[in-house]
Amino acid sequence: MTSFTTFLLTLLALFSLSFSAPILRRDVFVPPILYPRSDTVWIAGQHHNVTWSTDNAPVNITNSIGQGFDILDGRVEIQVPYVTTGSNYSLVLFGDSGNYSPEFTILSQ
Ligand SMILES: *[C@@H]1O[C@H](CO)[C@@H](O)[C@H](O)[C@H]1NC(C)=O
Ligand SMILES: *[C@@H]1O[C@H](CO)[C@@H](O)[C@H](O)[C@H]1NC(C)=O
Numbered sequence: 624m625t626s627f628t629t630f631l632l633t634l635l636a637l638f639s640l641s642f643s644a645p646i647l648r649r650d651v652f653v654p655p656i657l658y659p660r661s662d663t664v665w666i667a668g669q670h671h672n673v674t675w676s677t678d679n680a681p682v683n684i685t686n687s688i689g690q691g692f693d694i695l696d697g698r699v700e701i702q703v704p705y706v707t708t709g710s711n712y713s714l715v716l717f718g719d720s721g722n723y724s725p726e727f728t729i730l731s732q
């Protein structure tokens with residue numbers, strides 16, 4: 624098992640942004656994950672809403688819908704994977720760059 628036990632939950636929000644004026648450029652929207660937090664304890668198999676802030680979302684998002692959810696929803700319901708107990712799980716929201724949640728705990732069943 625790797626040290627930083629990161630499970631990637633396939634929360635792939637492959638979103639990218641573009642601004643048309645004055646010159647075409649792409650920007651990166653990195654929404655901070657609000658939940659899970661460092662004091663979060665999840666149990667394998669449970670369903671939970673992962674939430675993130677959309678406060679700094681740009682006006683135009685070219686492709687806000689990545690893997691089946693809209694980055695502008697600010698949440699997505701996931702099922703906690705059946706992993707071994709650990710207190711250093713983290714969740715990554717993928718865009719042009721990864722955005723990590725704090726490390727939190729998952730208890731195996
Ligand atoms: C993460 O947790 C596992 C299992 O408890 C442990 O072996 C590993 O050393 C921990 N890694 C870090 C970076 O704390
Ligand atoms: C957003 O897109 C609309 C329609 O293409 C355009 O009129 C507007 O100027 C864009 N706004 C920004 C901030 O890029």
Ligand SMILES: *[C@@H]1O[C@H](CO)[C@@H](O)[C@H](O)[C@H]1NC(C)=O
Pocket residue numbers: 670671672698700
């Ligand atoms: C996730 O949020 C939606 C919308 O608020 C809610 O309907 C649903 O019950 C929530 N799921 C969980 C597991 O809390």
